[in-house]
Structure formats: structure tokens, C-alpha cells
Amino acid sequence: MLAIALSYVLEALFYVYQKPAPQHVLLRILSVALVWTALAVCLSRTKSLLWNPYVGVFVLGFLFESIATTVLLATRGYLHTVTLCFSIMRPVITLALSTNGILVILSCRAEQHTDEEAQSLLQRDNADTLQQPQRRLEEPDNWVEYLQGFAIFMPHLLPWHDSKILCSLAIRIIIAILNRGINVAIPRQLGIAIDKLSSGSGKMPWKEIAFWICYLWLDSRAGLDVLDSLAHTCIQNSSYKQITNLAMGHVMDLSFDFHSNKDTGEILKAIDQAGSLNNLAQLVIFEIIPIVIDFISAIGYVTHLFDIYLTSVIFGISATYISLRIVANPWIQRKQRELVEKIRSESQVAYEAVLNWLTITYFDQIRFEKQRYSSVVQDVVDTSYSYLYRLLCGNAAQDLIMTAGFAGCTSLAMLQVTTGQKSIGSLITFITYWSAIRGTVQRVTGSYQTISSTLVNAERLLQLLYTEPSVTNAESSKELVLKAGEIEFQGVSFAYDPRKPLIGNLSLVAEPGSTVAIVGTSGSGKSTILTLLLRLYDVSKGSIKIDGQDVRTVTLSSLRRAIGIVPQIPMLFNLSIKENIRYGRLGATEREIEDACKSAAIHDKIMEFPDGYETKVGEGGVRLSGGELQRLAIARVLLKNSKIVVLDEATSAVDTLTEAEIQVALQRLQSGRTVFVIAHRLSTIVGADKILVVDKGQIIESGTHDELLAKGGTYKGLWTQQTLTK
Ligand SMILES: Nc1ncnc2c1ncn2[C@@H]1O[C@H](COP(=O)(O)OP(=O)(O)OP(=O)(O)O)[C@@H](O)[C@H]1O
Numbered sequence: 001m002l003a004i005a006l007s008y009v010l011e012a013l014f015y016v017y018q019k020p021a022p023q024h025v026l027l028r029i030l031s032v033a034l035v036w037t038a039l040a041v042c043l044s045r046t047k048s049l050l051w052n053p054y055v056g057v058f059v060l061g062f063l064f065e066s067i068a069t070t071v072l073l074a075t076r077g078y079l080h081t082v083t084l085c086f087s088i089m090r091p092v093i094t095l096a097l098s099t100n101g102i103l104v105i106l107s108c109r110a111e112q113h114t115d116e117e118a119q120s121l122l123q124r125d126n127a128d129t130l131q132q133p134q135r136r137l138e139e140p141d142n143w144v145e146y147l148q149g150f151a152i153f154m155p156h157l158l159p160w161h162d163s164k165i166l167c168s169l170a171i172r173i174i175i176a177i178l179n180r181g182i183n184v185a186i187p188r189q190l191g192i193a194i195d196k197l198s199s200g201s202g203k204m205p206w207k208e209i210a211f212w213i214c215y216l217w218l219d220s221r222a223g224l225d226v227l228d229s230l231a232h233t234c235i236q237n238s239s240y241k242q243i244t245n246l247a248m249g250h251v252m253d254l255s256f257d258f259h260s261n262k263d264t265g266e267i268l269k270a271i272d273q274a275g276s277l278n279n280l281a282q283l284v285i286f287e288i289i290p291i292v293i294d295f296i297s298a299i300g301y302v303t304h305l306f307d308i309y310l311t312s313v314i315f316g317i318s319a320t321y322i323s324l325r326i327v328a329n330p331w332i333q334r335k336q337r338e339l340v341e342k343i344r345s346e347s348q349v350a351y352e353a354v355l356n357w358l359t360i361t362y363f364d365q366i367r368f369e370k371q372r373y374s375s376v377v378q379d380v381v382d383t384s385y386s387y388l389y390r391l392l393c394g395n396a397a398q399d400l401i402m403t404a405g406f407a408g409c410t411s412l413a414m415l416q417v418t419t420g421q422k423s424i425g426s427l428i429t430f431i432t433y434w435s436a437i438r439g440t441v442q443r444v445t446g447s448y449q450t451i452s453s454t455l456v457n458a459e460r461l462l463q464l465l466y467t468e469p470s471v472t473n474a475e476s477s478k479e480l481v482l483k484a485g486e487i488e489f490q491g492v493s494f495a496y497d498p499r500k501p502l503i504g505n506l507s508l509v510a511e512p513g514s515t516v517a518i519v520g521t522s523g524s525g526k527s528t529i530l531t532l533l534l535r536l537y538d539v540s541k542g543s544i545k546i547d548g549q550d551v552r553t554v555t556l557s558s559l560r561r562a563i564g565i566v567p568q569i570p571m572l573f574n575l576s577i578k579e580n581i582r583y584g585r586l587g588a589t590e591r592e593i594e595d596a597c598k599s600a601a602i603h604d605k606i607m608e609f610p611d612g613y614e615t616k617v618g619e620g621g622v623r624l625s626g627g628e629l630q631r632l633a634i635a636r637v638l639l640k641n642s643k644i645v646v647l648d649e650a651t652s653a654v655d656t657l658t659e660a661e662i663q664v665a666l667q668r669l670q671s672g673r674t675v676f677v678i679a680h681r682l683s684t685i686v687g688a689d690k691i692l693v694v695d696k697g698q699i700i701e702s703g704t705h706d707e708l709l710a711k712g713g714t715y716k717g718l719w720t721q722q723t724l725t726k
Contacts, residue, residue, distance in 0.1 A: 030315075052105065058098040061098075068087065150280075153277055159239075173285075179219070187430075191429030195423055198423075235281075239278045240275055251271065255470040256471070257470050265344075270461045291440055301433065474552060480546060482644075495540060503698075506699060511689065511690075515687070516677070518677070519718065532544060535556060535559055565637065565647075571621065572621035574620075576616055580636065581593050593635075667687075
């Protein structure tokens with residue numbers, strides 16, 4: 001392919017120096033050379049080659065080359081040994097290319113056929129669906145699919161239903177159209193003014209100069225740009241709002257399996273970087289499209305002003321300039337992607353260090369953490385230098401081409417002025433217009449660079465958006481209708497990891513208004529049983545029913561509204577005590593909050609704090625003691641006032657005196673509610689209606705305290721151990 005392109009370039013040079021040819025012949029030769037060069041460059045950069053379009057080009061090339069050669073021989077126009085050689089060589093090469101391509105396609109088909117037979121259809125489809133989004137991001141070579149991946153952002157980047165946005169869009173489109181005219185009008189007007197000046201009339205061309213200044217004003221930042229910037233900011237703010245809300249909303253909607261594996265710092269950075277997508281749609285509409293229009297008008301205007309030679313040179317330079325960026329971009333982008341990843345790990349390390357400051361201090365590892373952070377920062381700096389180096393190399397190579405092109409074009413134009421073919425005004429117009437042409441071509445690569453870095457920045461967010469929540473509302477899900485509050489586990493099996501089954505065929509019934517206690521060794525799956533009730537995970541077998549309704553058939557929101565939970569390690573927001581308790585029921589009055597705190601035996605303690613209910617609890621509740629934290633969590637659930645209550649070691653961190661107080665509160669809480677209690681301290685569950693002893697995800701004993709003691713099994717052993725220890 002390069003040989004064909006080279007033959008055309010040599011033929012063009014031959015025509016320029018040996019045998020002048022009409023402009024249309026030269027233009028054809030140069031255009032075809034460009035097409036073959038572009039095709040060869042594309043082919044050299046393709047990793048997973050799609051042969052069909054290339055073979056199509058080769059076959060068409062062979063047809064056209066053969067016709068061109070036949071016509072040339074028949075008309076004997078511009079025939080010379082050199083051109084004759086080229087004209088015969090090209091059909092031969094294209095024929096060879098076509099034959100080779102067809103053979104490759106046939107052999108590929110044969111291979112594919114055997115591959116497909118060896119693979120089951122279902123397997124292939126599943127693998128395809130699962131890997132599609134990932135593959136799109138990992139194979140930037142397949143750029144159509146890669147871009148398709150980002151299409152989910154489009155409705156958020158340009159919200160069509162918003163009249164304010166539509167109005168801003170209309171303003172920007174009108175200004176963009178006006179700007180296209182102004183771009184040509186400025187150099188044209190200057191040329192007209194100079195021609196009038198040099199006409200020797202001795203008059204000042206006031207009118208022409210006034211128009212020129214007026215165009216300059218419109219083009220300046222005091223002109224149309226003011227209105228354009230306002231409209232731009234309006235659209236940008238709207239897409240910022242939409243994209244960040246989309247990102248945050250999606251992360252909040254993801255299920256517990258995602259949140260138990262996530263890297264918080266890295267996720268926060270990914271959401272933060274989503275902001276860079278704001279400008280994407282506007283960049284395409286108001287940069288790329290105007291650039292194409294500018295370029296076409298530049299080509300037309302220069303042809304009108306001078307001739308097709310100059311236009312072809314400009315066209316060739318521009319194509320080389322842009323191709324260079326396209327070729328260099330993957331090389332630059334690789335470093336940029338590395339840089340983005342390094343920046344994300346930097347925020348992850350910083351986040352973890354700040355979050356775990358206390359642990360770091362306990363183990364006196366502050367120096368180690370400082371070093372760790374400084375080493376990731378150094379990594380970021382080093383990578384940013386390598387990225388900058390690659391970027392500068394690309395820019396320098398491009399600008400060299402542009403400068404050489406300017407020298408060539410201006411010399412050509414000056415040549416025409418010296419021979420009297422063109423006026424000095426035309427030359428000035430061309431020189432002024434050159435900066436517009438250069439600007440246009442530079443904007444193409446600038447926009448390409450911006451778009452590609454925006455996309456690289458947003459890749460992580462895109463991966464996040466492709467992550468589906470594993471627990472969702474079923475299509476026909478209804479609100480949970482709570483009646484008496486009966487809970488039934490029927491043959492429930494579950495595993496966090498399929499390789500390690502945890503709960504196997506577990507069945508239990510919690511009667512309405514009863515208290516069911518779950519006891520057992522650490523890690524036996526007690527908390528997991530209750531996370532299944534909350535549908536943080538779905539059971540892999542069996543079902544969980546509340547008042548006869550399967551938890552998978554009711555909405556997640558109604559299910560979680562019905563259950564109040566006091567977790568093992570309660571987490572609080574870094575807000576005041578009052579605001580944290582109000583989280584149980586946002587509409588609660590101050591009186592209700594105080595009542596809940598009194599019931600949870602924490603009111604007096606809160607009143608001892610200098611700021612009372614306004615005391616800030618610190619991140620996660622770090623400024624409170626373990627016992628205070630647990631009692632606040634109980635108060636929060638009391639305020640929520642839900643029919644079903646789950647207490648996961650709710651009193652493990654309080655002394656026996658406080659525990660006795662809380663027990664009174666809990667008894668109040670338990671009346672009329674179905675309660676699940678997980679407790680290691682068996683003294684707290686002796687009054688439970690049913691005690692289940694769990695081991696390795698199975699219920700091995702069940703009954704009341706007395707029944708279990710009478711049985712003399714595992715429970716009796718645990719009880720004896722604890723009472724003896726006491
Ligand atoms: N989100 C999770 N992802 C993967 N494995 C988990 C997850 N949560 C718990 N596990 C594992 O499941 C097993 C049971 O954990 P679970 O918290 O249910 O035990 P437990 O009986 O409540 O223990 P403890 O009394 O110590 O609180 C443990 O081996 C634990 O490592």
C-alpha cells in the first residue's frame with residue numbers, strides 16, 4: 001500500500017518538475033496518495049484486523065487503477081516511460097493485494113468454523129455478555145465499541161427535556177455559525193483594506209477598516225464570546241449536576257458485595273473525575289463540528305484566493321499533522337492511563353492512612369505511612385514527567401511539520417505575487433488566514449487529546465456504572481405488608497464464596513411478637529443469617545418469608561423500613577448526637593429523640609456532655625465509648641419503631657449495670673415485636689422464647705433456656721462455661 005502511495009507522490013513530483021499537468025490531474029494524484037497512506041497507517045496500527053473493508057478497498061483499487069491505466073493508454077495523454085511504469089505497476093499491486101486478502105478471509109472463515117463447532121453456544125453467549133463492557137475499555141483499538149460504551153452518559157450530558165439547556169444550546173449554535181463567517185471575514189476584510197490602500201487612490205479606506213475592526217471586536221472576548229461563555233457554563237453546570245448525581249446514586253444503589261470489596265478512596269476519586277465528562281458533548285458539538293466546517297471553508301477560500309496547488313499542500317500538511325497525533329496518541333495515552341491510575345492509588349493510600357490514624361498510632365507506624373504516601377506521590381510525579389515527555393515529543397513533531405508547511409505555502413504564495421499573478425492584499429489575506437488554518441488544525445488535535453483524556457479519566461466510572469447491583473427489586477415487587485410479624489426461613493443455603501458453603505439448608509420460624517436468640521461460636525454464621533433477612537445478599541437456595549411474603553418479592557425499601565437493626569459495630573455520622581439519633585426517623589421531634597434516649601439508658605449520660613445533644617460524635621462515632629455508641633444505636637432503632645428488630649450483640653460493650661438498664665429498655669422494645677438477638681453473653685438471652693444454637697451454618701439445638709439446659713448439649717456446655725467463669 002505504501003508502494004502505491006509512493007508511486008503517486010513520485011508521479012506528482014515528476015509532473016511538477018518535468019511535465020506540467022492540469023490541476024485536476026495533480027489533485028487526483030495527491031488525493032489518492034493521501035488515501036493509500038492513510039489506509040497503510042490504519043492497517044499498521046490495527047491489532048485485531050478486520051479484513052473485509054481492506055479487501056473491499058483493494059478490489060475497488062484494482063478496478064479503478066485498471067480503468068485509469070486503460071484510459072491513459074487509449075488517450076495517450078501525459079504518457080511517459082515513468083508514468084507508464086507507475087500506471088502498470090499499480091493494477092498489478094492491487095490485484096496481488098486483493099488475491100491475498102480474499103485468501104486470508106477464506107482461511108479465517110474456515111478456522112472460525114472449527115472454533116465455533118468446538119464451543120457450546122450457551123457458553124459463548126454468556127462469556128460475551130459478561131466481558132463486553134470490560135473488553136470495550138481494554139481494547140481501545142476497537143474504538144467504535146469503546147465509544148459506544150460511553151453512550152450511557154449522553155442523556156445526562158445533554159438533557160433535552162430542559163428548556164434552559166435547549167435555549168443555551170440554540171445560542172451556542174447561532175454563535176458558532178456566526179463565528180465561522182467571522183473567521184473568513186477578518187482576513188478577507190484586511191486584504192480588501194490593504195488592496196484599497198495600495199491602489200494609489202490616496203484615500204483612507206475608512207469603511208473597510210471600520211468593518212474589519214467590527215469583525216475583530218465580535219471575535220474578541222468582549223464580543224460574542226461573553227454570551228457563548230454564559231450558555232456554555234449553563235450547559236456545563238447542568239451536566240456536572242447530572243453526571244455526579246448519576247455516579248453517586250449508582251454507587252449508593254450497589255449491593256453489599258460491592259461495598260464490602262470496594263476501595264473507598266479510589267471510588268471517591270472516580271466519582272470526582274466524572275466531572276471531567278461535563279464538557280464532552282459540548283466539545284463534540286462546538287469544537288469538532290465547527291473545526292470541520294472551518295477546515296472545509298479554509299480549503300475553499302484558499303483555492304478561490306490562490307489555486308489548487310496551495311490547497312493541496314495545506315491539505316497534505318493538515319492530514320500529516322492530524323495523523324501524527326492519531327498515531328502518537330496510543331503511545332501518549334498509555335502513560336496517561338498509568339498516571340490516572342497512580343493518582344487514584346495515591347488518594348486510596350491517603351484515605352486509608354487518615355481513616356486508620358488510630359491504628360497507625362497504636363503501632364507507631366506514622367513514619368512508615370508517611371514514607372508509603374511519599375512513595376506513591378513520587379510515583380505520580382515520575383509518571384507525570386514521562387507523560388509530559390511523550391506529550392511534548394508529539395507536540396514538537398507536529399509543530400515542526402506545521403512550521404515547514406507554513407514556510408512552503410508562503411513561498412508558493414510569494415512566488416505568485418512576484419510573478420504578478422496575485423496581489424499583495426491576497427498574500428496578506430493568506431498570511432493572516434494561515435493562523436486560522438493552523439488554529440483549526442491544532443484545535444483538531446487539541447480536541448482529540450482532550451476527548452481522549454476525558455474518556456480515560458471516566459473509564460473507572462464507566463466500569464462502576466456497568467457494575468450491576470446483585471440485589472435488586474424484582475420487576476413485580478410489591479410493598480411489604482406487615483401483619484403479625486412472623487418470619488420463616490425455609491431450607492436456606494448461602495455462601496459468600498461458592499467454594500466455601502456457609503449456611504446449609506437452614507429452617508426456622510420466629511412466631512409473631514416472639515424473641516429468637518441465636519448463639520454459637522464466632523464465625524458460625526449468626527450475623528450472616530440476619531444479613532439474609534435484610535436482603536443484603538440473596539439466598540442461593542430456599543426462601544425467607546415475612547408474614548408469608550418472600551423477601552425477594554417485596555421492595556427493598558419496604559423491607560428495610562420494616563426492620564430495625566443494632567449492628568455489632570454501630571457506625572455514626574460525624575454530626576451531633578441529636579442528628580445521629582434522628583437518622584432513625586427523619587421527622588422525629590426533639591421530645592421523641594429524648595424519649596428514645598431515656599429508654600436506651602443514655603439520656604443522663606448525654607446531658608453530662610458540655611454540649612448535650614449537640615455534641616459532635618467524631619468520624620464513625622470515635623469520640624464516644626463503645627457502650628455509649630451501642631446505646632445510641634439502640635435509641636436510633638427505638639425511634640425507628642419498626643415491627644421487626646435485629647440486635648447483633650447490642651450490649652456486648654457495656655458493663656453489667658448498664659446492661660441491666662438496657663435490658664429493661666430492650667424488653668420495652670421487644671413487646672409486640674418480632675426480635676432476633678445475637679449474643680455471646682448467654683445471661684442476656686435467658687428470657688428468649690426460642691434459643692437457636694448455630695454451628696457451621698446449621699442449627700444444632702433449639703428450645704427455651706430451660707429446655708436446652710435439660711438437654712445437656714452444646715448450649716449447656718456454653719452456659720456452664722460462662723457461669724463458671726463468672
Ligand atoms: N461480607 C463478607 N464477605 C465474605 N465473607 C464474609 C463476609 N462477612 C462474613 N464473612 C465470613 O462468613 C463467616 C461467618 O461470618 P458471620 O459474621 O456470619 O459470623 P458470626 O457467627 O456472626 O461471628 P461473630 O460471632 O464473630 O460475629 C466468617 O468466616 C466470615 O469470615
